[in-house]
Each structure stands twice: as C-alpha cells, then as structure tokens.
Amino acid sequence: MRAFFGLVFVVVVGVAVAEPSWxxxxxxxxxxxxxxxxxxxxxxxxxxxxxxxxxxxxxxxxxxxxxxxxxxxxxxxxxxxxxxxxxxxxxxxxxxxxxxxxxxxxxxxxxxxxxxxxxxRRQRLLSTPNDPLFSEQAYLQAIEAPAAWDVTTGSSGVLVGISDSGVRITHEDLSAAVAINTGEVPGNGLDDDGNGYPDDYRGYNLSWRDDQTAADNVVHPTNGHGTSVAGIVAAVQNNGKGISGIAPGCRIVPIKATPNATDGYILFGYESLIYAAVRGCAVVNCSWGNEDQAPSPIEESIIAYAVARDVAIVASSGNGTSTQPMYPAAYPGVLGVGETEVDGRIVPGTGIGAHCKILAPGSGARTTGSASDADYTYFSGTSSAAPMVSGVVALVRSRYRQLTALQALEHVRLSARDVSSVNPEIAMLLPGMVNARRALERDPFSTPAIVPLRTELRRLDGAVVQRGAVGDTLQVFVHAVNRLGSGSQLRWTLQVIQSWGGETDAVSVLDATVTRPTVAAGEELMIGPFSLVITRAEPLLHFFRLSVSGRGSGGADYQDVALLPFYPTADWVTIEGDSLRLSVGDYGWIGRNAGSGQELKGEGLAVPQLGSLLYGGGVFAVHFPTEQVRSGIEGDALATDNDFVPLTIVHDTNWSQRVLGDTTNWRGTAIGITLDEQFGVLDRSTIHLRTKLTNSSHVSLQDIAVGYFFDFDLAPSGDSSTVSLLFQRSGACAEIMERTSRDPIAVALVRSNEQDAQLQCAGLDASYARVGNFIPERKMESLRRGTDLQFGSLGDKSIVVGARFAGPVAPAESRTMDIYVLVGRDRTELRQRAEALSAIEYRMPPEGISITPQPAAGDAVAAICPSAIVGTPTQWQLRTLDGRSIGEQTFATTPEQVVVPLSSVASGVYVLVVRSGGVLYRQRLVRLR
Known part of the structure; x- marks a missing residue:
C-alpha cells in the first residue's frame, strides 16, 4: 500500500450485491x-x-x-x-x-x-475509403469527414482516451488503432515507464482488482458500449474491413472504468481522466454521466487537473428530456454533446440546455460491436454523438498542434454548422452540429472565442443580488474569457428565453446590446451592463441567450451564442456565509421544496464537509382558540392556495429578511398575523433566525404559537435517527437529532425573552410528521405539549421548535423569538455551543448599526452606533461573505460614529460585525470602486 498527500478510498458494502463500492x-x-x-x-x-x-x-x-x-x-x-x-x-x-x-x-x-x-458516483452509460460498411456511415457525410480527410486523417501521436466499459482490442477494425505504450513491457507486472500504472501496454483496466484480471485486460465480457464508442472515433481506414473512424490516423487508449460484475454503469470514470492525463491523451471521450447529482468538489478538481495537463474532455449531454445539468458535461472545461439525426434534426430526448454546447448525428450510427472480432452494430444516443466530436477534436489537435485543450474545444465548437432551420421550435436553445471540414479549414486564431464563465445581477445602486422581483430593473454582467484570437467590432445581444426555447413575457430587456471595440487573445473581460425589467412573476427556469458578432484580426466573421441559466423571479434564494448555505423560500419553506411539482428547489442546508443535511422544513403558526393553522412548509409561487404570502422577499446573501402575511383559503381563515423573519449565517455550522410575530388584525389575539419544522436527513437514506430534548432552561430549550456515533448531528434551539412565551421542542417521527404529510392537528399538538412530545425510537425523524405566546397580543403588538440551527460532529461541543447561544443576544438590522453612504464608493464609511453601545467596550470586524476577517478594531469606549476604512477593500458585499458584551450586531456593507 502506498499513499501520498491525500486519500481516496473505496468501500465494499455488506449488502446483497457482491460488488465493491468506492x-x-x-x-x-x-x-x-x-x-x-x-x-x-x-x-x-x-x-x-x-x-x-x-x-x-x-x-x-x-x-x-x-x-x-x-x-x-x-x-x-x-x-x-x-x-x-x-x-x-x-x-x-x-x-x-x-x-x-x-x-x-x-x-x-x-x-x-x-x-x-x-x-x-456511478455514471450511466449514455450510449470514400474501401471499408465495406462505409456507405452505411451516413454520419460521416453529415459532418463532412471525407473532406476533412483530404487535410488529415489524424496523427498517430494524438491519443484519444476511451473512458468507458472496455474495448475489444482484438477487433479486426480496432486492433491496429490501439496505441502501444512502448515504455511498458506487457505482462511483467511492473511499472516499466514509471507512470504509476503497471502493464498499461495497450490501455489500462482501472477495475482489474475487482475483475481479478490483468491490469491490461481492457475487454468487458458482456458490455460492448466502449467498443462501439471506439469504432466511431478511430476504426482503421482502408483495411477492406468494416467501417472507418472519424480520426483513423489517431490512436485510441482504452480505459476500462466498468468492473465486469457491473454491466450498466461507469464506476471509475473520473479516475480514468487522471490516467488519460498521465498517459498523455490529447482527447478523452466520456460517453457517460449523471444528472441526479450536485457538483462534486473532488470531481471538479479531477476535471481541473486533466485540463491543466492539456486533455480535451468531451462528454455526453445526456439522454433525458430536461435541461437539467448532466455531469461531467456541465463542469467547466468540458464540451457537452447532444444528439441529432444525420440531417441535423434534434433527437427527442437528448439533453439540451446550458451544458450542451455542440451536437452530432449520433442516431443509428454504424460502428464496431463486441460480439466477435468481426462484429458491427448500430449505436444511438448521446453516447454515439460524443465520440464523433471527440474524433473531430483529435483531427484538430493533429493539424493544429499549437492549440491547448480548451482552445481546441472552442475551435471545434465555433466550426459547427447551424441546424436551427431544421429545428424551428427549439432553435433558440440549440448549438451547432459538428463539422470536420470546417474545423480543419478554418484558422483557429482567425476569430476570438469569448466564453462566458458566470453571470452577475446588480441593482441600479450597484448591489449584487441573486434575483429580482416584479418591477425590478436589473443590470446583467457576464464574466468571460477569450480563448482564441483577437477581435474587433464586437457586439453582444442579450435575450431571455424559456427553458423550452420560446419567448417570455416575464422579462423586458431594456438595454439588449453591448459593444466593445477590441478584445485581445487570452483576455479576461466583463461584458455589460445589459439591463432588463422583470414584468411578471415567473419562478421557472429561463436562459439568458447571449449572442455575439464581430470581426477577427484578419477580418473574418465572428458569430457565437451561449446559454446561461436564469430564474426571472425565483421564489427562493440561497443565503451563504463562511461556506455554509441555506435555501429559503418566499412562501415559508426552508431547505428544499418540491412546490407545485415542477422541480425540487433549493440546496437544503449545505454544510462544508458534511453535505446537505436539511431535506425540507418551514414555518407554521397556530391560533389555539379558533384552531386555525397556517403553514408555509409547502408554499410555492405557482400555488393558488398558499397560507402565507410574502410581503418582503429574501434578497441578500449573508443576512436576509422575509416578511410573511397569512391569508384565507379553502383550508381555513387567516389568523391576522405577520411574521418578520431575519436569517443570518453566524459561522460555518450555525444559522440564526429571529422571528417577530405581529398582530396585524383589529382584535386582540390570545394563545398564538409559531413553530419551525426541520426534516433533517443526517444520511442520504434519512432513516435510523433519534431525537431527544438536549436541554431546557428558563428562556431556552434545544432539541437534538442524532443517528450513530459516526454521523453528523443537528440541534435546533429556541429562545425568547417574552414573559408569556412557553417554549416548545418536539422530536417527531415520519409516521407522525413529514414534508407533505404534517396535518394541522399534529402541527397544533407539536406546539402545545412543551417538551413532552418525543418519539424516541429509531426512524426517519424531524424536529419542531417554537414558542406559544399565551397573550393577549393586542393589535400591532409583537412577540419575538430566536431560532438557532447548529450542526457538527461532537455532541458535547454542540451542547456547549447551544448553551452559549441561549445566553447571548444577537442584534440584526434595523436594530443595530447603520452605515452611510451605502453603497460605499469612497475610502471610508461612517457607522452610526445605537445608543445601547455608545460609551461601552466593543470589538469591530469586517468580514467577507464567506466569513473571513479583513479588518478588526477594538474600542474601550465606543463613540457615536465609527469611521470604517475601505481604501484597501475591493468591490463586493461584506458584513460588519460588532460585539458588545453579550450582544452581537451585524450589518451589510456594499463596496463599489
């Protein structure tokens, strides 16, 4: 066993399937x-x-x-x-x-x-020469491969990694196309060339330990997916047999990433990218992916490594029907490929959207099969489209050796043929179809290749925001980089389209064009501002469609289009601080929400190194005399029967405010309350929520309660957890959820200084309460029993914390409580932190510090102190949104006004944190330079 710097490990689970997990x-x-x-x-x-x-x-x-x-x-x-x-x-x-x-x-x-x-993560497989089946390879004519071969059929020094199930390297049309590692002696069990992979003579089998075969045995006994992919890329040409590959002069490096015991998925796909980089592959084809995942930091670091080692990564965009991202196609630096028919018509079901950047005619492709050494088959899906693009990228890297991997991908993308005329209904969504002839005839540096990296929304005052509301005028900036040649006379046009490609009336673009006289090769740039006004509430996915036209350095015409995801009026936002992220919905939910069945929204409670621990939850209120229950746990902008409606929606990223008013609907009559909630990220494992309940009716309200439901999932299965009362004291109580000594722990704490507050902590079971099945009677019960309602057995658990105010609460009168959510690894530490929080008071705007001017354009701002801290000792700290301190100051006697220097502070959003004894004040600061 050898190990170095870091560790990745493989786990075999004792379950019915006798195969390892990793x-x-x-x-x-x-x-x-x-x-x-x-x-x-x-x-x-x-x-x-x-x-x-x-x-x-x-x-x-x-x-x-x-x-x-x-x-x-x-x-x-x-x-x-x-x-x-x-x-x-x-x-x-x-x-x-x-x-x-x-x-x-x-x-x-x-x-x-x-x-x-x-x-x-397991990745799904997405599946005139004298070669006798050449006439059946209509896709070669569709991408003009024969014309490209007049320029080059590829260089044997350009290696294409086939990251897949395995390749039948004895196949009559593939054996001569397999790259030989001349630095390796086959079959001696030694790493002769010192690259860390023994016996990688004709490729490498990453699953050889599981297969109990040799490391150079790259053949899968039952799955021919990789063999079919390999044939499309580089089947031997002019050998009087079978078919012709797109890059027949290049050589393939089979990388077996599927154990023999598994027939339908890729297990070592990302490791195969490392091998491809070490082996010196110029291109690697990934006809696999996973759309049921969030981005992975380790997967992203592997992609970044392969790109840094100059590997051009081509991946399938997926065979689903949605615009949901497919990974690895959606990772930066990867060229995602969708599927068409040979005439360019999109194949129904191919994955399209922002991660699909080029198309290829993969439907019904004639290629090599794995049943025998002379087997040929038909192959479809984005699995067959991706290797067509990989073959063209290999031709480009053979002809233009000076191009980096990212430059080669952009050049191939810009050389694509427009197929919008045969796809009129979704023309606005589609990239072009790969064209080999154009890719080899076109000078790569004749035009720029300006690649959008991310979008930034700003209000007119310069503040950066995640989203807008109806009536908002927003500025749109696009961060980009130019991968290829210099350009001039650049003109960008911004459109907003729906996820299916149609026009939208939810947004009116005011300033749709931005011009720029020149752009240099390799230049990083900010494109904007564009401006738009949101004219109608629309919480569903849209795209910014950013098109550009201009001239290259030699006068060549430059045209390009990119899609960037955009929600006109998303009904949720994710607040972030110190790397902790919590999604909050406008209509009362917290964490995640399926809403009206459109799609799962939100990130839950994403905690560094622990994952997302909150499946769903939200706020609810009970008026016990009338037994009216109002709940925002399943609130949604598309619903017509919400119990709460937003009076103020969440905007900012580190501390945020949401104001809800209850309404009358078929479920019941409005109580007559508003809930003013302020969310704050205290540190990388603590959320603070201050809730002020106000009687907005014209009559006094007696015996009213407000609670928060948290459906924590400490493990993906969500089961086998326990809940119990952590502690109870005057003015505070806390509930804890645990699973095993090896799992994360979650604590929900409630505190209130109100004299009539009766604090509530309940530990519930899924049979009693869960998102989508927490009936009003049980909501009432969870806020009636104090700390007595505890389901202590193992199961899928949840927590309710809140306060019952005996009242009376007069019209316009308020009651306040604080909720803290803490997550961590050690029960003792969490209890100590919770007890400390139960004894400290946090002040949030508008009770605390006020800053002028806001936003700050000069070298300093004035912080106006509340009277409560004037003359007292205080500690001041300016923090970034991820929690890093960039400036500190201490006062033995605090003045009424404090000057905060900003001369060395870059543009952005920051948080000013002031501690005065047991009270903490927080205020947002926007810096513009």
Missing part, C-alpha cells in the same frame, strides 16, 4: 507523513488501494527523472496547483458493514486527518 477521501496536508509512511489507518476493514494521483505521475517527479517537458511558467504553475488536491486523495477498499455514505460521514466526523470524503 469512495474518494481527501486528507489534510499535515497527514502527509503518515500517508507517506503507509501508517495512516482509516478503520477496521479498510485498505488503501491506490492514490488518485501517484507522486511519480506528477510534473515535479517527471522533471526530477530528467524528462524534457517544455512548458511556460504559467502552465507549469497551473499543473502543479491542479495536482495538489489530487495528491491528497486516495482510493480505498472497505470491507466493513457500514454503507459508503455512512462511512464517509464517519471519517469526516471523527477522523482528525480526513478533510473530505464522498462515495464515487
């Missing part, structure tokens, strides 16, 4: 000595199988070995930076009883050397 695990830097000495122990039943990136695979090692590598200084630094996190990541086999997710959580919670761990 995890990626990353350790801290200070763990390196233990890793290097092979004394790092992860627990019973663990075996560190391999390093995700071995030291001998690094650039530094190769230079020490005396290899000649010509790189610019910036390129060398980029590679070394990309290598660093992978050197701290290992692959580990685990033969214990816990499922992979649980074991990952255990390691992150209890192993002092583990920085991050996650299961390896």
């Amino acid at each position: 995890l990626y695990v990353r350790v801290y830097r200070h763990a390196l000595p233990l890793v290097q000495s092979q004394t790092l122990w992860l627990g019973a039943g663990t075996t560190v199988e391999r390093k995700l990136l071995a030291p001998e695979q690094t650039l530094h090692w190769q230079l020490l070995e005396g290899k000649t590598i010509r790189l610019t200084q910036s390129r060398r630094v980029a590679i070394e930076n990309a290598e660093e996190p992978l050197l701290r990541t290992l692959v580990v086999r685990y033969d214990g009883e816990l499922p992979p997710v649980k074991f990952c959580q255990f390691l992150m919670a209890h192993h002092p050397l583990v920085e991050y761990a996650e299961p390896v």
